Amino acid sequence: MNFDDTPEEAAFRKQARQWLDANAPWPLEAALREGGLSSPGLTDAFAAAKAWQKKKAEAGWACLNWPREYGGRGSTPMERVIWSQEEGPFAALSWLFTIGHGMCGPTMIAYASEQQKRRYLPALASGEEIWCQLFSEPAAGSDLAGLRTRAQRHGDDWIVNGQKVWTSGAHLSQFGIILVRTDPSVPKHQGLTMFFLDMRSPGIVIKPIRQANGRSEFNEVFLSDVRIPDAQRLGAPGQGWQVSLTTLMNERLSIGSGMATGFEPLIDYCCSARGPHGALIDDPALRSRLADWAIRSLGLKYTAMRAISALSRGATPGPENSIGKLVAGSMQQEIASFVLDLQGESGIVTDPAQAPADGRFQAMLLRAPATRVEGGTDEILRNIIAERVLGLPADIRVDKDVPFNALDSPA
Amino acid sequence: MDFDFSEEQMQLRQAVRKLLGHHGDVQAARRVLECGGDYDAQLWRAMSGMGLPGAAIAADHGGSGLGYLELCVIAEELGRSLAPVPMLSSIYLAAEIIKLAGSSTQKMAWLPALAAGTKIGTVAFAGASGAAMHFDGRVLRGAYFPVADGAIADFAIVFARSADCNRPRPFLVDLQGAGVRRARIETIDPTRPHARLELDGAAAEPLAQGNDDSLACLLDRVAVMLAFEQIGGAERALTMARDYALERVAFGRKIGSFQAVKHLLADMFVSVALARGNAFYAAWALDRDAADLPCAAAGAHVSASKAFRHCASNNIQVHGGTGFTWEFDCHLFYRRAQLLALALGQPAYWEARLLRHLPNRTAPSVAAV
Incomplete structure (x- = not known):
């Protein structure tokens, strides 16, 4: 059990780090670390995203796992994970291309004609086309x-x-x-x-x-x-x-990036905000809930590391990786609601200029319901775990074998 | 990165599982329960024969010198079968504190017998009343309960205060000697016996390297091993529930086909997966003696306690009325889950320790835990 790179992985990491040191948009680093894309320090997120993607593509650091002839690098899944670890805060600039690179591209690679792949994929990889x-x-x-x-x-x-x-x-x-x-x-x-x-x-x-x-x-x-x-x-x-399953499987393969759980902003807040016992993080009345979120957040992080470790051994990540969004989604909602309670009357203020913690927990609370729905609801994810990991029977589907136009309410 | 157990460690797991199966698996705990015994001596001898108790004890001290990762693998298997053996008392606790705080003479005197399973040790570190144990320079006075395997242990390391130190430090006491009174007490899990230990002028010697941090340091290490026992138990409870859901039919369907049951089981899986992630990291931290051990160990224990309690209670829920019968094993896991969650003191202690040592804390803290 160790966290060390293999010699090949270490060499790749060094190469990635050297290129990033020389080429990453370092002036944006602080803003991206602070607030990601919504940071006020990032005036034109669209232009910044396009520029960074173009630069990466020109140097062969875009869509690493795609074949070289389509604008990728022909990298192993593990190299892709190492790249995303090294890219760090700059990965947030990939927001424009997440769907294209993660889902459309792999589907095109699997099903488009050779001519189409050569026409569309390089422009998709370089961010020229979205x-x-x-x-x-x-x-x-x-x-x-x-x-x-x-x-x-x-x-x-x-x-x-x-x-x-x-x-x-x-x-x-x-x-x-x-x-x-x-x-x-x-x-x-x-x-x-x-x-x-x-x-x-x-x-x-x-x-x-x-x-x-x-x-x-x-x-x-x-x-x-x-x-x-x-x-x-x-x-x-x-x-x-079947084609759509290829697309969706690729979504699940993009492990290692880690879903935001809200835990880090929570700890920042509880270290700085004060209550009757000093910093809120030392308040015995809050301890149990903070600890519960700590173990879920850390548990997810280490679960992702286990998946990466499996990748490193050449294994394919399975449906057990569905737990990331399931855990993170409800955590965001619980944490945001918890912090609003701590803030009392000012918890209802959403104006970032006046709300506590720049209104980030209010924004988190209002966005959180979507996280529990998009890309597979909590309920669908539980079904996936129950059926494909634990081997329980599939749900009864009364419409499964009936012609679509014979269903009760077809189009 | 290789964030997993090695091939050899997985082979050890299979060997331990086979041995436990040979001794009746959960039936071994059931026998202790029904007969009111202390532990399964035959199983303990067989385990000792394989060198399991001494896995993390150096060969120089009579152990098999494998390491902590191997001990974690063993712990998980013991948890999975609820093995009724004095591993927590004699190995996780007693051997560990002697390794941490004993002089070389003390190590040579006690570790070989612990590794061989020929002597049983225990550690008494807290009173239910927070009661005091006091060392007057020669003998100990005071009472502690519950002490794991306190009625059968040959010796104990007792944490006690003295005139020149008001934080508890470790002292070694021969429990066969004068001034020792002990009585078995009923606990929530009769397959793991506990006792009340009263010392009234019992001769004791300090562990030579013991200091004010010995107890916290010991408990961190034990928390990791215990987390693996808890995960073994949790995963077994999940498997029992899953198997029953695939077998039991109601309303014309297997109950495992109902979403209410499926989602209950999915949530059990999630809690075990998170606990395993936390425990793996803690095992690494223990093995490397990493600076992050206090946070990692606390996270592992808190996470595993929740997972085991959650799985053990929902295992009964999935089994319905059947799960609440004495004859079904569900309650053995339910009982063990409670015992292990409290074996190292209040969850609040561990929660505070976890938060105190979080790596991403930004502000200094006033509360030292």
């Missing part, structure tokens, strides 16, 4: 396979009609991958097909969603008679569900 993922719909969230956006074949094209929702970055994207229903006469999982499309195609209308916390990170995307060439199909017609 991609989004059009999966969720108003009536298909956890039950993604119940989606209703229709695509019908017309000659060499497919004509798409429907609505997508919760699409991150749609308004900033040039391209997207989209999962649609091409055959409603078969059971729901069998009638889906995946495509990639140009987000500037006629018939696409993008509307930002105003979220419950007042911000807008996501969009609704309306598609009316949008034409997608058949050549942009990813996988066979009807194979869309």
Whole structure:
């Protein structure tokens, strides 16, 4: 049991560190460490993200695990983890490309033609083009396979009609991958097909969603008679569900980055705010809850290290890594609510200029419900653990073998 | 990075599991429960024959000289089968404090017998009343309870105050000698006997290197080993619940197909996974004697206590009425979970120690724990 790199890993780390020392946008470091992307010290997050991605791509430090000919580095999963450890605060600048690099790119690598890969992937890797993922719909969230956006074949094209929702970055994207229903006469999982499309195609209308916390990170995307060439199909017609699993598995593979739990800001706050016993962290009345969050936060960190260790041995991380978001999501919500209670009347103030701790716990509390829903609800994650880790029976699915257009409430 | 046990350590795990299975697995604890015995002497002899008690005792002192990681592996297996042996008292506690604070003469005198399992030691460090134990320069006076294996131990290291030191330091007492009274007491887990220990002029000698930090230092180390026992128990309780959920049918379905039950089991898995992460880090810190040990050990013990209690109680819940019968083993895990959560004192002590030593604390603290 040790935390030492193998000689190869150590050499790679040294190489990464040397390049970062010479090339990272160090003037932004303090701002990124302080408040990430929302830091007031970061005036143009979009430009900073684009510039950093371009620089990395030019030097071969973008999308490390992709093949070199598509703009990557051909690295091992472990090298990718080492890179993300070394990139540190600058990794926050990758926010624009998370979906494209983590999900769209790997799907293209698996299913696009050689010519398409050479055309699209390098520009995606370098951040020159931004991609989004059009999966969720108003009536298909956890039950993604119940989606209703229709695509019908017309000659060499497919004509798409429907609505997508919760699409991150749609308004900033040039391209997207989209999962649609091409055959409603078969059971729901069998009638889906995946495509990639140009987000500037006629018939696409993008509307930002105003979220419950007042911000807008996501969009609704309306598609009316949008034409997608058949050549942009990813996988066979009807194979869309399997293709989407490739995409989602890649999401789960991006381990080692670590979900924010809210614990670090909590400890900072409890070390500086004072109560009757001095710093709040020494208040016996708070001890038990603080300790509970400490072990969950540290436990997650060490669980991620165990997964990285498995990667280093060449193993594939399994569904047990679902616990990260499950634990972190509810922790954020509990911690934010706990701190607001400590702040008393001023806990209701959200103006960063006047609220305690710059209003970060108020912002955290208002954002936290989304964390427990996006990318798999707490309930879906528990199902995954119960079924795929513990081997319990799958939920009963009454619609599983029924043709989609024979269901009670089809499109 | 290799944040896991080695191939050899995994082989040791299999060998220990096989030995425990050979001695009846959980049935060994059941026999002690039903017969009101002290411990499974046959199992203890077999374990000693394999060199297990001496895993972290140097070969020079009669041990097998393997190391702490091996001891953690053994502890997890003992926890998984609720093994009724004096490991906590004699090895985690007594051998460890002698290693930490004994002179070379004291080490030579006691460690070989502990490693061989021919003598049983224990440590008495706290009174339920916070009661005092006092050393007057020659003999000890006072009473402590509950003392793990206090009725069967051959000797004890007793933490006591003296005129020139008001923080407890370790003293070695022969429990066969004069001035020792001890009586077994009933506890929440009868498969691990405890006693009340009264010393009235019992001859004692200080452990030569003992100091004001010996107790905290000892407890940190024991907390790591105990965390592995707790994880073994927690994981076993989870497995029992999972197996039962796959077997028991109600409303025409296996109960494990109901989301209410699935999610209960998923949460048990999460608590064990987090506890294991914390315990692995603590095992590393113990093995390397890292500066981070106080935080790592406290985190491991707090996390493992929660996981074991959580899994043991939900194991009964999944078993329903069946789980509340004497004949089913669920209550053995439930009892052991409570015992181990309190074996090293109040959870509040460990919570405070964890927070006191958090690496990302930014402000100096007034409260020293």
